[in-house]
Amino acid sequence: MKTAAKSPQVGLxxxxxTFHSELRYSIGCDPLVRVGPLAPLNKGEYEVTIQVRGIRKxxxxxxxxxxxxxxxxxxxxIRVRVGSATIKPLPGPLSPRTIVSLYRTGLQSNRLYQFTAAKTVFGSAFVYPVFKARVVQFFNDDxxxxxxxxxxxxxxxxRSVLRNAIGRTPIQFSTALIKK
Structure with missing residues (x-):
């Protein structure tokens, strides 16, 4: 007896x-950070635990x-942990200089991170984290x-996984220049 041929399953x-993969392939590009699995909590609710080595980071x-x-x-x-301790965000308000320092501390060992600077444009302060000119790619049923x-x-x-503003300071995610 012949069995029916299985048709390929299409799914997106x-x-x-996708967001979990964005975390893994951005924040997770750091030897001091481990992005845990996407864990279901309740209907439509999930949690991702990020284990970090170092309390300052x-x-x-x-x-x-x-x-x-x-x-x-x-x-x-998103839950950040060091060992079994859950780490809370720093309370605000935070100055642009402090935010620059947080980027340096949090991302200095990340392979995609270049540097961070603050700049005032027309009287408003902005923070510019600059990332290497790299493509992040992963399978996604796209x-x-x-x-x-x-x-x-x-x-x-x-930009998808980090805050786009901290307090009243906008964050402008940037790409490093490619040297020719």
């Missing part, structure tokens, strides 16, 4: 899986990372890519 990566990352990422009715909670990959520049992936 859900947004929570952990406090910086807890302050820089988005605490919760929402996609419609889906929410992903139908717009021949190989079904997610492709983005490092600065834009970090």
């Amino acid at each position: 990566s859900p947004p929570e899986a 952990a406090k910086a990352l807890a302050t820089l990372l988005v605490p919760v990422k929402a996609f419609g009715n889906i929410r992903i909670h 139908l717009s890519d021949f190989y079904s990959n997610y492709n983005n520049i490092a600065a834009f992936v970090f």
